[in-house]
Every structure is written in C-alpha cells, then in structure tokens.
C-alpha cells in the first residue's frame with residue numbers, strides 16, 4: 001500500500017506532490033517543442049532504452065528474480081529520477097516476461113519511457129499497447145505514484161486489470177478495476193490500489209461527485225484538513241478518490257478528443273411539490289400587478305420591465321414570505337418570469353396542452369417537442385398557469401468538461417493507434433506532445449479497394465456476398481456497422497442468406513467477452529457496432545493465419561477517419577495476415593452533410609469514376625470533423641468563461 005496517501009488528496013500546492021512527479025513534471029515540460037509536432041524517440045530515451053535492456057539481461061540471468069524490498073525502497077526513495085526509472089522499468093519488463101511468457105519489445109519499452117515523461121505515443125493497432133501501458137504504470141507505481149489507466153469501456157478495464165494482475169502482483173503492486181455500479185465503499189477501496197483501471201467516465205464522475213461532497217470549501221478547506229488528521233485511513237472523508245496523479249489514457253484520441261465534445265453533468269430532480277408552491281405564488285403575485293403602472297411589456301423583445309412602483313409593490317406583497325422571496329433579486333426575477341408566462345407565452349402558438357402536459361411547439365418547424373422543457377422554472381410556471389400537473393426540473397449540481405478534468409492530473413500520458421489528425425489539438429488543449437513509435441515489424445494488413453454502391457439495399461447485398469465468400473475460404477469475418485439498427489439490418493440479411501453469425505451491439509453487451517473470444521475462429525461471421533472497435537483484440541483460431549487471417553468489412557464511414565482505421569486495425573495484428581475493405585453506398589447518412597447537388601450528380605451517373613466518389617466521402621468526413629472540432633473549441637471557451645466567472649466563489653477552480 002502506498003505511504004501516506006492522505007496528504008495527497010487533490011494536491012493544490014507543489015509541496016504536496018510526491019517527489020517522483022515533481023522530477024518528471026519538470027522533465028515533461030522540457031520536451032514540449034511546438035504545437036502538433038511529432039517527436040522521434042529522443043536520444044535520451046534511446047540511451048535509457050539501452051540501460052533498461054542491460055538491466056533486463058541481468059535480471060533474466062537470475063533464476064527467480066524476486067523484487068527485493070531493498071530495490072523497492074530505493075526506487076521509492078528516489079521517485080522517478082532517471083536511473084530509478086530505468087531500474088523500475090527493467091523490473092516491470094522482467095515481470096511481464098515471467099508472467100505473460102513473452103519479453104516486451106524494444107518499441108514497447110520506448111513507448112513506456114515516453115509516457116513516463118508525459119507524452120502521447122502513437123503506436124499502430126495491434127502493436128501491444130496494453131503491455132506498454134502496464135510497463136509505464138508499474139514503473140510509476142513502484143516509485144509510489146498512484147496510477148489511473150483510462151480505457152474506453154468497462155470491458156477493456158476489467159480485461160486489462162485481470163490479465164495484467166499477475167504482473168503487478170509479482171512486483172508487489174495492487175491493481176483493481178473501477179466499474180459501473182460499484183458502491184462508494186467498494187470504489188474507495190479500489191482507488192487505494194496502486195494501479196486502477198477504469199473507463200474515462202467512471203474516473204471523471206467520481207471526481208465530480210467527490211467535489212460535490214467536499215462542498216463549497218473545497219478539498220483544502222479546514223474541515224477536510226482536520227478530517228485527514230483525525231481519520232488518516234480516509235474512511236471518514238467524503239472522497240472516494242485519492243487525487244489525480246498519473247493518468248495513462250488508452251485510445252487517447254477517443255477519450256480526449258471524441259468524447260470531450262459533451263460535458264459531464266450531474267443533475268438532480270427538484271421536488272415537484274416545492275416547485276408547485278413557488279409557481280402558484282409567483283403567478284398570484286404577477287396577477288396582482290397592473291400593466292403600465294407596475295410593469296411594461298416590451299413586445300418585440302418579448303421582455304417584461306418592472307417599474308420602481310412595481311418593485312416596491314412586489315416587496316410589499318411578499319413581505320411575510322420565506323426564501324426565495326426574501327431575496328430582492330430572486331423575487332423580482334420570479335415576478336418577471338411569471339408575467340412572461342402569463343403574457344408572452346401563448347397556448348397554441350408557443351405550446352399546446354396535450355395529455356395533461358405542456359408540449360413545446362418548435363418555433364421553426366412547428367413540430368411538437370414532447371421531450372423538451374423550458375429551463376429555470378419557466379416550464380413549471382406555464383404548467384401552473386394552465387392548471388396541469390407540475391413536474392420537477394433537472395437542476396445541474398455539477399458540471400465539468402473532460403478537457404478540464406484531464407488537465408488536472410499532475411502527469412498525463414496517452415497512447416493511440418490513430419493520432420495523426422488530432423496532434424495539434426492534443427497539444428493545444430492538454431499540452432501532450434505526440435511521439436510516433438514505429439511498428440516492430442512491417443504490417444501485413446492488406447487494404448482492398450473501396451466499393452461504392454448506389455443504394456443501401458445493393459450495399460447490404462454486396463456485404464453479405466463478400467462475407468459469405470471470405471467465410472467459405474475459412475477466414476473469420478468482422479462486419480462493422482455504425483448503429484445498432486444497421487447491425488440488425490445486416491443480421492437480417494445474413495439470416496436470409498442462411499449464414500450463421502453473432503451480433504455484438506449495446507443489446508448483447510453482456511456476452512461481449514464470449515463473442516470476441518470466438519470471433520477469430522475459422523469461417524465465423526461477427527456483426528458488430530463500434531463496440532468491437534478500439535482495443536478489442538481478436539485472437540485467430542488454429543490455421544486461420546495461413547488462410548489469410550481476419551477480414552474486416554466496413555459498411556459505413558464514420559465522422560472521423562480515425563475511427564475507420566481503428567476498425568480496420570482489428571485485422572493484421574501482431575504482424576499477422578489480415579485484410580479490410582469498405583463497402584459503402586451513395587445513400588449513406590454521412591453524405592447528408594455534403595452539398596446535395598454534388599451527391600445527386602454522383603447518384604445519377606452510374607459509371608462515374610472512383611475518384612469523385614472517394615472525394616465525396618472524404619469531403620463529408622472533413623466537414624463532420626471540422627464541425628466537431630468547433631464544438632469542442634466552443635465548449636472549452638465556455639468552460640473557461642464559466643471558470644473565470646465563478647473563480648471568486650471558489651465553486652470552480
């Protein structure tokens with residue numbers, strides 16, 4: 001167990017840092033050279049690599065080299081200074097060799113060295129990133145730094161923690177996975193492990209919930225400090241985590257870029273009874289006010305302005321009321337809102353009353369929007385005005401972006417097979433420089449020419465025919481789809497053709513481990529949504545490699561080309577044989593984002609060449625990517641503004 005973790009809770013001052021991180025934090029800032037520039041493994045890493053290989057050879061010569069307490073104490077004392085890091089990495093590599101039966105490759109050691117310096121490594125799919133992460137995690141944990149290995153889903157977190165458990169245990173390190181549905185007490189125990197695997201949202205939401213638990217005074221407030229003295233075992237603290245120290249983010253482009261488009265929000269449902277009381281009272285106050293004397297209505301701006309006489313009248317009417325009426329700002333706002341509900345929102349125009357509910361009418365399309373509601377209590381006021389049942393409202397209790405969350409780690413590192421397009425953004429937003437690690441062997445993954453069909457129907461037929469042909473050769477086939485409904489369409493088409501297959505989508509998630517374990521068998525057809533994308537390692541059955549390995553069929557292009565490459569990368573792993581092909585149609589939804597006329601021209605010309613079609617898809621992807629990047633930039637900006645606005649309240653740091 002790590003020493004004195006209690007003083008590390010959300011360290012906000014430098015002196016609360018473990019020494020290892022200090023040393024490496026400084027080293028990390030030294031290597032950042034420019035936005036989006038990729039670095040080759042620097043000389044320093046290569047020198048370190050040689051030293052690690054020498055140390056590994058020495059350890060290998062010993063028949064059973066246990067990690068001596070003296071070695072552990074030495075590394076721990078020195079943190080991760082250069083020589084301690086080499087020693088720790090050699091010990092980790094030796095444990096991998098002894099427990100998993102293969103020695104880590106040079107490229108994996110180089111990757112681990114780069115990550116210990118806080119960089120993002122780009123390593124091709126199937127090159128063995130899971131082990132690379134484990135090497136870096138073990139080395140840091142040996143130095144006493146708590147490590148979070150961030151994955152994209154629970155399946156991968158659980159799988160990696162389990163397969164690497166023996167390696168960590170050999171080094172005297174504890175490991176556990178944080179999974180959806182675990183109770184706070186279990187979570188707190190898990191976070192005390194030296195290395196914790198978990199999906200990005202689990203870490204981020206635990207952090208957010210912890211912050212709510214700390215209250216307005218924050219983790220460094222007097223009460224929290226006293227707690228740490230009186231209850232050093234942390235069982236009394238509201239926090240389940242013990243700080244954000246070192247994060248290794250697997251599939252970093254997905255976690256740090258794609259998922260970072262939506263903010264994390266914890267909300268609670270307000271009490272409908274209290275809402276009803278407030279709304280009725282506000283309407284009563286509003287109804288007692290006289291137009292022109294107490295307020296005016298600015299018609300074209302759809303806004304109410306209170307006169308000074310009106311303000312005084314509201315104060316007089318609510319003199320005996322409890323909060324929120326005691327606050328001048330709140331009571332005048334409530335009166336203004338109630339007047340707006342009465343005079344500006346009209347039934348049949350802005351909303352209709354149907355099934356005992358208020359349903360908003362979309363201003364632009366005129367369609368009913370049954371799932372939407374107005375915010376800030378306005379919906380409840382209209383409900384009270386129409387005399388229908390008053391609902392509670394969703395109130396955001398805490399909000400944060402992934403960008404803000406991951407920047408809080410003292411040291412951040414990442415890995416992915418597909419960083420090319422987003423290196424600039426990763427550097428600008430997270431300060432992560434990308435290092436490209438070359439594959440250890442030339443890839444034998446073959447890419448077949450993309451097929452473009454005119455209709456969706458023709459596409460599904462072609463997909464089924466292609467899958468049948470490959471499966472007949474004894475090769476396993478993976479058919480990737482973008483949505484659950486598309487996976488069902490393919491499944492139905494395969495059924496009609498009499499082809500046995502398995503489907504992996506959100507509905508069959510529970511069986512994912514079993515489906516993936518069988519997906520590499522000869523002649524097996526598996527239809528999968530993105531769940532069989534990133535990180536999933538399909539092991540080939542006996543004799544399959546000789547028949548050409550796994551064949552992947554992509555049935556639609558994703559918004560980002562990176563995601564397509566991830567799916568294709570399920571084949572040809574570890575230098576094995578494999579192939580992939582995209583079979584697309586000119587009716588694919590992605591093309592909706594490009595100019596319709598160009599599309600129509602293409603659709604009308606059956607003999608049009610390949611190039612324009614390729615261009616069309618590429619253009620659509622670029623547009624989608626640009627729009628997503630814009631959304632992320634806006635989110636960061638908004639978050640920064642909110643942060644500045646609330647800085648003085650201590651509500652956000």
Ligand SMILES: Nc1ncnc2c1ncn2[C@@H]1O[C@H](COP(=O)(O)OP(=O)(O)OP(=O)(O)O)[C@@H](O)[C@H]1O
Nearest residue numbers: 102103104105125126127128129130131417535537
């Ligand atoms: N040094 C090694 N020697 C032999 N096999 C290895 C080595 N390192 C990893 N492997 C094996 O290679 C396979 C692929 O590894 P892994 O799933 O980590 O790839 P990956 O790089 O994470 O791929 P992806 O980008 O798709 O997530 C695994 O079966 C793993 O056991």
